[in-house]
Each structure stands twice: as structure tokens, then as C-alpha cells.
Amino acid sequence: MEKVIFDGQLINRSEASVDIEDRGYQFGDGVYEVIRVYNGKMFTSKEHLQRLFESGKKIGMDIPYGLDEIKAMLEDLIQANNLTLGTVYLQVTRGVAPRNHMFPSSDVKPMFVAYTREVARPEENMMNGVKTISVEDIRWLLCDIKSLNLLGNLLAKQKAADAGCFEAIQHRNGTVTEGSLSNVSIVVDGVVKTHPANHLILNGISRQVMLKTCEKAGIPFAEKPYTLDELKNADEVFLTGTTVEVMPIIEVDGQRIGNGKPGEITKKLQELFKAEIEEQCGQLFIQQ
Numbered sequence: 188m189e190k191v192i193f194d195g196q197l198i199n200r201s202e203a204s205v206d207i208e209d210r211g212y213q214f215g216d217g218v219y220e221v222i223r224v225y226n227g228k229m230f231t232s233k234e235h236l237q238r239l240f241e242s243g244k245k246i247g248m249d250i251p252y253g254l255d256e257i258k259a260m261l262e263d264l265i266q267a268n269n270l271t272l273g274t275v276y277l278q279v280t281r282g283v284a285p286r287n288h289m290f291p292s293s294d295v296k297p298m299f300v301a302y303t304r305e306v307a308r309p310e311e312n313m314m315n316g317v318k319t320i321s322v323e324d325i326r327w328l329l330c331d332i333k334s335l336n337l338l339g340n341l342l343a344k345q346k347a348a349d350a351g352c353f354e355a356i357q358h359r360n361g362t363v364t365e366g367s368l369s370n371v372s373i374v375v376d377g378v379v380k381t382h383p384a385n386h387l388i389l390n391g392i393s394r395q396v397m398l399k400t401c402e403k404a405g406i407p408f409a410e411k412p413y414t415l416d417e418l419k420n421a422d423e424v425f426l427t428g429t430t431v432e433v434m435p436i437i438e439v440d441g442q443r444i445g446n447g448k449p450g451e452i453t454k455k456l457q458e459l460f461k462a463e464i465e466e467q468c469g470q471l472f473i474q475q
């Protein structure tokens with residue numbers, strides 16, 4: 188029987204039912220995280236949970252449990268569902284209260300829910316690279332918050348899917364920000380360049396892991412904005428994200444990147460990323 192965490196309790200999924208006046212359901216008034224699970228162990232859980240607390244703080248919402256308490260709950264959930272390779276999704280909303288734009292009184296307790304899902308590593312896309320399109324970034328200006336409000340991201344992703352592409356690369360007036368569910372980096376003359384972690388992007392945990400591996404391996408990098416034009420003319424382009432890890436981009440708007448194959452530095456970063464996973468979660472085996 189699949190288990191979920193509902194209002195902090197581990198229960199059967201079939202017994203969990205969300206109140207229609209949950210503020211997450213009514214307003215998208217809440218924050219969330221997705222944490223990767225390899226070999227039954229969470230990867231970079233501390234960083235994800237710290238970001239959850241930061242997101243909560245930025246919207247004036249208390250997370251109703253401590254970091255270690257949440258980590259223990261998630262470990263119990265993963266174990267209860269026998270999850271080895273997948274993700275754990277968790278969200279906290281501002282709770283259940285009669286619909287009103289103003290925040291409810293402080294006696295309304297935020298609602299914590301979590302569930303797991305089996306997700307394979309996207310081996311084929313990681314090996315061959317993916318095609319993308321560019322889209323205008325029409326989202327709000329607090330993209331550093333991992334908020335439940337994802338309409339802008341959904342519209343971007345759907346445009347990509349309709350164009351037969353894996354991801355949409357968003358830009359504001361020609362400055363590349365991020366993907367719909369990933370961060371975007373380019374490689375020019377051996378230097379990795381990625382948008383700085385400010386209010387225009389989500390500071391991806393995978394982005395941070397990737398930058399850490401650059402530092403360790405002596406690969407030069409810069410957290411600086413770059414244009415869509417620079418991206419299209421870059422030697423290499425890649426995505427980072429919880430489910431995509433380090434994923435090569437081979438095409439943007441029908442135009443090839445480099446020679447149309449995953450680049451050498453991207454491949455090196457994939458290996459370094461995998462080594463970070465294996466250090467925390469143990470050895471990874473190729474699927475199938």
C-alpha cells in the first residue's frame with residue numbers, strides 16, 4: 188500500500204484528502220521541494236530542506252517542523268514505500284482557511300504533505316543530449332522562491348513539448364535566465380557561465396553541486412548573465428536539475444550547438460556530478 192505524509196502523518200495514500208479551501212489549492216500559496224533518491228538514500232537533502240525554509244521565510248510562512256524532523260519523516264516515507272530510485276516531493280501550504288487574500292491568523296497551521304515516485308535516471312537524454320526552444324520569460328520577479336505558483340513554467344514547458352523539444356530556455360529581453368524546471372549553463376572557451384543566483388532564477392541545488400565540482404576539478408566558471416545570442420554561439424550548453432542532473436543541449440530553436448553532440452566539458456561535469464551522487468548515495472548502476 189502506497190504511503191504518503193499528510194499533515195505530518197504517515198498514512199495510506201487513499202486516505203489522504205485535501206480540503207478544497209487549502210490555500211495551496213486555492214492560491215498556490217505555499218512552497219515545495221523535489222529531492223532525488225538513489226539507492227534508497229536522498230541526495231543533497233540538507234540543501235533542499237534549507238532552501239525550503241528559506242522559501243517559507245520569503246513568503247512569511249512558518250514551516251511547522253524542524254529540518255531534522257522533516258528529514259526523518261521523509262526517510263520513513265522512502266522506507267515505507269520501498270523506494271530505491273526516484274524522487275520525494277514535499278510541499279507546505281499556508282493551511283486551510285476560508286478563502287481570503289490576507290494571510291490567515293497564526294493559529295492556522297501550515298499543511299505539510301509529501302509523496303514518493305519512482306523515476307529512472309534519464310540515461311538516453313543524458314548521453315545524446317536534448318533539443319530546446321527559447322521563450323520569453325514572462326514570470327514574476329521572485330523566481331528565487333520555490334513557490335507552488337508554476338503557471339509561467341508550465342506554459343514554457345508546454346511550448347517546448349508542442350515543438351517536440353525537451354525544455355524551454357527562458358530569457359528576459361535576450362538575457363538567458365533558466366529553463367522551466369532546470370538551470371541553464373553555457374561553455375565558451377573552456378569557461379562555464381551561468382546566471383547569477385538572484386531573484387530571476389531558482390538557485391538550483393544541482394547548479395550548486397555542478398559549480399562545486401567545477402571548483403574542485405579546476406574548471407573555470409563565472410556566475411554572470413549571458414545573452415541568448417551568446418548561448419546560441421556557445422561551444423556547449425547544458426541543463427542542471429534534480430531529475431536531469433547534468434544534461435547536454437544539442438539544439439536551440441532548430442540551430443545546432445557546437446557540432447550538435449554533447450560537449451567534452453559537459454561530459455566531464457556529468458561524470459563529476461555522478462561521483463558526487465555516489466559519494467552520498469553509493470554506487471550507481473546502469474539501468475536495464
Ligand code: PSZ
Binds near residue numbers: 221389429
Ligand atoms: O520533477 C521534476 O522534473 C523536477 S524536480 C526539480 C525540478 C523539476 N525543478 C527544479 C528547478 C526549477 O523548477 C527551476 C525553475 N529552475 C531550476 C531548477 C533546478 O533546481 P534543482 O537543481 O534544485 O532541482
